[in-house]
Amino acid sequence: MVLGKIEIVLLIVLAIVILFTGGKKLPELARGIGQSAKEIKKGFRDTPEDKTTKK
16 A cells, blocks of 8 residues: 555644644544534535625
């Protein structure tokens, strides 16, 4: 199995994140990132009512 440039960069970034946050904080960090992504998607889907009623 040969790793490409993107995979190597991702592995290096992951190693740096683990070094700075520690192994115990990693699940909390991943959970926070997942919740943030969910909120961003929700924000893009929801259209404020004031924008749809005003022209």
